[in-house]
Amino acid sequence: MISLRSALNMDVGKNIYLCLTGAGVVVFMFYCIRIQFFPTGLTLSDVIFFLMVIASFSLILVFFILCWYSMSVIVAALSMKGAFFLARRNENSKALRSFKGTRRIARKMKIYEPIWAHVIISLIAILTIYSVVRSRHIDVLPVFSSIIMTAALIMIIPNIYFDKRIEKKKKNKMAALIIGVAFVFFFMLSGMAPVLSDAGMTIIGVRKPNVTIILKGSDLKMARYLTGNQDQNYFTGEALFTGVGASSLLVINKKRIIVKNENLALSF
Numbered sequence: 001m002i003s004l005r006s007a008l009n010m011d012v013g014k015n016i017y018l019c020l021t022g023a024g025v026v027v028f029m030f031y032c033i034r035i036q037f038f039p040t041g042l043t044l045s046d047v048i049f050f051l052m053v054i055a056s057f058s059l060i061l062v063f064f065i066l067c068w069y070s071m072s073v074i075v076a077a078l079s080m081k082g083a084f085f086l087a088r089r090n091e092n093s094k095a096l097r098s099f100k101g102t103r104r105i106a107r108k109m110k111i112y113e114p115i116w117a118h119v120i121i122s123l124i125a126i127l128t129i130y131s132v133v134r135s136r137h138i139d140v141l142p143v144f145s146s147i148i149m150t151a152a153l154i155m156i157i158p159n160i161y162f163d164k165r166i167e168k169k170k171k172n173k174m175a176a177l178i179i180g181v182a183f184v185f186f187f188m189l190s191g192m193a194p195v196l197s198d199a200g201m202t203i204i205g206v207r208k209p210n211v212t213i214i215l216k217g218s219d220l221k222m223a224r225y226l227t228g229n230q231d232q233n234y235f236t237g238e239a240l241f242t243g244v245g246a247s248s249l250l251v252i253n254k255k256r257i258i259v260k261n262e263n264l265a266l267s268f
Helices: 004-035 047-087 094-109 115-134 140-162 168-189 193-203 218-227
Strands: 208-215 234-241 247-252 255-260 264-267
Touching (some): 004 047, 004 193, 047 193, 140 168, 208 218
Antiparallel strands (some): 247 255
């Protein structure tokens, strides 16, 4: 007879499995909408594929969230020091007492610690973002806007716990709401959502840049038409979607072409 504890564990495991699969489907659909292509021959029974999608997306998301948090912490720490310096001009001001209390709460929450780790991660983040911006995937202004907004939200959290006018039972809810808003700002302002999606699909091999393409049949004729060379047998381009389902989406000569997987071979 299955014990209650075992049943609960089974239900929890099942729910986690379903949530991960559903998240994989959502990320997959988002990518398909972006490239305006839905592969044929792919069904919800391809659970392993959707789990791979969410696993790759989650790994990259965690890395960039950590980068964004560390950069925002550095900006928040510098802003707090600047604001505290300005507030010290009036030793009896309410603003100075508020800043002192907020800094004390922030130290207790260890928001800015260890600062050296945040500095190192921020340097790695700057190099990573520079490479992404240089490849023209995102613009600099949305990145800075997202970091500044996140830094502002980070400074608000300790102030909530310092403010005695807010009831204790509401403070955790307000902090959780601010964290949720920070995630929304990350996806909406930073412009990183397409980058994360593309990187995740590249990891599992669905998206392949700079590939050599070999085609046959009617797909070969179409590719030759796109290049204007009727004797060409090999093509270079990008695979936006391949490896799953019955069809693939390629870019040849800056033109998108849908081909059957049975007529396709890739070298990368």
